[in-house]
Amino acid sequence: MAGTTKSEPSAAERAIARASEIMRQSTLREVLALASRPGVLSFAVGLPGQSLFPVEGLSRAAAELFATDRQSLQYGIPYPPLKAQIVELMRLRGVTCRPEQVFLTSGSQQGMHLFARLLLVPGGRVMFEDTVYDGMPMAVKRLEPEILAIPTDLNEGIDADAVERHLAAGPAPAFLYLITDGHNPLGVSLDEAKRRRLAALARQHRMPILEDDAYGFLYYEASPAPPLRAHEDEWVFYLGSFSKILAPGLRSGWIVAPEELMPMLAALKHAADLDTPSFSQRMISTFLASGELPGHMARLRAAYGAQRDALLAALDRRLAGAVRWNRPRAGMFVWVELPERIDTAQLVRPAIEEEKVAFSPGAAFAVRGSHHADHCLRLAFAHLTPEEIETGVERLARVIERALG
Amino acid sequence: MAGTTKSEPSAAERAIARASEIMRQSTLREVLALASRPGVLSFAVGLPGQSLFPVEGLSRAAAELFATDRQSLQYGIPYPPLKAQIVELMRLRGVTCRPEQVFLTSGSQQGMHLFARLLLVPGGRVMFEDTVYDGMPMAVKRLEPEILAIPTDLNEGIDADAVERHLAAGPAPAFLYLITDGHNPLGVSLDEAKRRRLAALARQHRMPILEDDAYGFLYYEASPAPPLRAHEDEWVFYLGSFSKILAPGLRSGWIVAPEELMPMLAALKHAADLDTPSFSQRMISTFLASGELPGHMARLRAAYGAQRDALLAALDRRLAGAVRWNRPRAGMFVWVELPERIDTAQLVRPAIEEEKVAFSPGAAFAVRGSHHADHCLRLAFAHLTPEEIETGVERLARVIERALG
Numbered sequence: 001m002a003g004t005t006k007s008e009p010s011a012a013e014r015a016i017a018r019a020s021e022i023m024r025q026s027t028l029r030e031v032l033a034l035a036s037r038p039g040v041l042s043f044a045v046g047l048p049g050q051s052l053f054p055v056e057g058l059s060r061a062a063a064e065l066f067a068t069d070r071q072s073l074q075y076g077i078p079y080p081p082l083k084a085q086i087v088e089l090m091r092l093r094g095v096t097c098r099p100e101q102v103f104l105t106s107g108s109q110q111g112m113h114l115f116a117r118l119l120l121v122p123g124g125r126v127m128f129e130d131t132v133y134d135g136m137p138m139a140v141k142r143l144e145p146e147i148l149a150i151p152t153d154l155n156e157g158i159d160a161d162a163v164e165r166h167l168a169a170g171p172a173p174a175f176l177y178l179i180t181d182g183h184n185p186l187g188v189s190l191d192e193a194k195r196r197r198l199a200a201l202a203r204q205h206r207m208p209i210l211e212d213d214a215y216g217f218l219y220y221e222a223s224p225a226p227p228l229r230a231h232e233d234e235w236v237f238y239l240g241s242f243s244k245i246l247a248p249g250l251r252s253g254w255i256v257a258p259e260e261l262m263p264m265l266a267a268l269k270h271a272a273d274l275d276t277p278s279f280s281q282r283m284i285s286t287f288l289a290s291g292e293l294p295g296h297m298a299r300l301r302a303a304y305g306a307q308r309d310a311l312l313a314a315l316d317r318r319l320a321g322a323v324r325w326n327r328p329r330a331g332m333f334v335w336v337e338l339p340e341r342i343d344t345a346q347l348v349r350p351a352i353e354e355e356k357v358a359f360s361p362g363a364a365f366a367v368r369g370s371h372h373a374d375h376c377l378r379l380a381f382a383h384l385t386p387e388e389i390e391t392g393v394e395r396l397a398r399v400i401e402r403a404l405g
Numbered sequence: 406m407a408g409t410t411k412s413e414p415s416a417a418e419r420a421i422a423r424a425s426e427i428m429r430q431s432t433l434r435e436v437l438a439l440a441s442r443p444g445v446l447s448f449a450v451g452l453p454g455q456s457l458f459p460v461e462g463l464s465r466a467a468a469e470l471f472a473t474d475r476q477s478l479q480y481g482i483p484y485p486p487l488k489a490q491i492v493e494l495m496r497l498r499g500v501t502c503r504p505e506q507v508f509l510t511s512g513s514q515q516g517m518h519l520f521a522r523l524l525l526v527p528g529g530r531v532m533f534e535d536t537v538y539d540g541m542p543m544a545v546k547r548l549e550p551e552i553l554a555i556p557t558d559l560n561e562g563i564d565a566d567a568v569e570r571h572l573a574a575g576p577a578p579a580f581l582y583l584i585t586d587g588h589n590p591l592g593v594s595l596d597e598a599k600r601r602r603l604a605a606l607a608r609q610h611r612m613p614i615l616e617d618d619a620y621g622f623l624y625y626e627a628s629p630a631p632p633l634r635a636h637e638d639e640w641v642f643y644l645g646s647f648s649k650i651l652a653p654g655l656r657s658g659w660i661v662a663p664e665e666l667m668p669m670l671a672a673l674k675h676a677a678d679l680d681t682p683s684f685s686q687r688m689i690s691t692f693l694a695s696g697e698l699p700g701h702m703a704r705l706r707a708a709y710g711a712q713r714d715a716l717l718a719a720l721d722r723r724l725a726g727a728v729r730w731n732r733p734r735a736g737m738f739v740w741v742e743l744p745e746r747i748d749t750a751q752l753v754r755p756a757i758e759e760e761k762v763a764f765s766p767g768a769a770f771a772v773r774g775s776h777h778a779d780h781c782l783r784l785a786f787a788h789l790t791p792e793e794i795e796t797g798v799e800r801l802a803r804v805i806e807r808a809l810g
Contacts, residue, residue, distance in 0.1 A: 010611040059471035066464035073652035206415040247478035249683035278654035
């Protein structure tokens with residue numbers, strides 16, 4: 001954008017230059033583009049299984065709206081029946097809440113972004129696990145915060161001792177973000193004692209925990225313990241999502257938070273995009289009213305559970321000894337650790353080009369450009385059939401075996 | 406949120422307190438709640454006419470997606486066919502652009518918010534008309550900018566001399582926001598000479614103009630002159646919307662901006678809400694592909710034009726002499742000026758409670774809490790029938806006559 005009359009950059013030019021320095025597109029999105037080439041079996045992106053979308057039920061819901069409810073196409077306030085239905089859904093997760101504590105979002109990424117803008121001042125401090133879903137750092141990036149990184153791993157998850165040490169040593173950060181069940185990318189679910197302890201720390205230090213529960217309904221063994229929000233209703237702010245249990249293309253999620261925050265969340269949301277699509281809200285509400293969701297979620301658990309098992313069996317058959325991984329009890333991801341000398345980011349392109357298989361390199365989820373996860377990779381399994389998973393692991397094993405030499 | 410162990414407020418508590426100071430909900434939203442009472446004829450909110458939504462066409466489009474396109478429910482990249490269709494739509498407005506310059510948004514409010522975050526640093530400066538659509542100040546509020554207020558009026562619109570004086574006197578602000586046709590709330594459309602002059606100023610001072618064209622397709626006399634973007638493709642960033650020409654409940658709009666800004670807009674959008682709903686994008690694209698949009702827009706122009714005429718005739722019959730108003734050539738709003746001693750905000754509640762009629766008080770659109778529009782009010786006419794408009798003006802006239810004493 002060449003200037004014409006002045007030599008100094010204008011305010012807009014300076015802001016654009018700064019934004020372009022700090023807002024680089026995430027590595028994960030770049031991988032996505034490569035991984036979508038035809039013929040590539042991609043474990044790279046956390047897509048829900050498209051063949052499982054409840055198309056018939058949603059189609060009936062849409063037809064009903066078109067026939068009877070023109071307000072579904074109009075501007076509108078957050079749809080009250082959907083809030084009441086979310087209260088019922090939360091009950092299935094062991095959480096008691098009221099419709100006045102439910103806030104509707106355009107997907108849970110928006111929930112993260114609204115909380116970032118509510119809780120964080122420019123240059124403030126936030127606390128993340130050192131391996132973290134990349135959408136959360138993206139949501140705070142423009143505010144250039146100091147990030148406190150807490151160790152975490154694929155077996156136990158976030159290190160609660162480290163959280164406690166940080167909080168004892170200095171002022172609490174603006175918030176801590178975590179995923180309780182089926183962690184993205186680590187696959188881990190927290191044990192119940194740790195849930196209670198983290199909830200207590202949030203209360204003790206008046207530090208909000210943003211609890212991302214996108215995967216809590218997708219469990220493959222015993223029903224998981226309730227989320228942190230069940231233990232703490234004042235300092236745990238819960239993020240729910242219809243993307244993984246219904247369909248991401250509707251962009252609908254929710255927040256459960258203290259009622260006194262609702263006017264501020266509403267003002268921040270108004271500033272960001274006015275309303276969540278009325279049509280999505282009412283289509284989801286009509287679908288939920290049909291009573292089909294519990295059966296649908298049971299089908300998802302059966303299918304994804306079988307896909308997880310196929311992935312674990314294939315890894316065991318082809319890569320046992322060479323690499324480590326965990327057995328996720330929930331969610332859509334298996335985390336794989338290679339020997340430390342391997343940099344998985346270097347393997348992405350040859351994997352796609354030579355073996356037609358894709359994955360997300362560990363570096364995509366490492367906070368602050370840290371290198372601790374460079375030798376790791378994430379496998380997303382929800383959108384592939386067991387047969388595709390077997391073929392994919394076969395291809396991946398060849399890539400890894402070559403890298404191991 | 407009472408603390409339990411410490412006496413000083415935590416970082417989160419301080420941020421929440423600050424946010425609650427600066428993010429008060431807009432006056433307009435408060436009026437909306439009152440105005441939606443049953444039996445109230447409301448001119449208060451800029452709703453498109455619900456009875457005119459192309460329900461059959463959209464319903465066919467949705468049915469086709471459910472039958473053939475499961476990706477419409479999946480995460481996805483911005484839908485390329487829709488970008489190409491928007492290029493065609495822009496051509497109808499006299500604007501030449503390429504798909505690489507089109508960015509899809511969750512409604513044009515999101516476009517404003519993305520540009521605010523791209524162009525404005527905390528505490529920076531922006532330039533608004535002194536009577537302005539309240540969504541734009543909302544979009545920048547959290548960044549606490551200095552606002553340069555430019556005089557504007559219901560006959561000529563923004564004072565280009567004042568813009569030029571400001572730019573000559575000091576560094577250019579981060580951006581200028583304006584509406585070229587069918588201004589919200591003033592109803593005014595800019596003449597062609599002023600369009601050219603403003604576009605030239607943007608270029609000369611390398612100051613982006615955010616051109617909000619939500620109403621440019623809704624004209625009731627000769628087809629309006631092309632927007633500023635037709636004269637300047639580097640420093641005019643155009644905001645388009647499907648809300649007024651199709652349906653706001655889908656939350657879909659677009660930006661036309663220089664191609665080099667697209668990666669940064671994409672990163673900021675990813676941080677905010679990942680994707681615009683795939684389902685909305687593809688439903689709109691399928692509807693546009695049916696070729697029904699031009700005919701639909703012609704029906705909107707005929708209906709809204711008749712409603713505008715009914716409103717102007719009723720005002721003329723009941724309030725000529727007592728108040729002033731303009732004759733909008735485009736859009737959905739008539740601006741009414743009462744004698745300066747009347748504060749219209751004081752009339753809202755009695756109007757609703759005693760006469761069952763609602764409007765938006767001028768103060769809702771005054772920047773920086775200025776009082777220059779306290780004696781004005783905005784009438785939105787797109788969602789009311791000519792008969793409702795006549796009855797509404799009858800009621801409004803009684804309110805105003807009582808106020809005039």
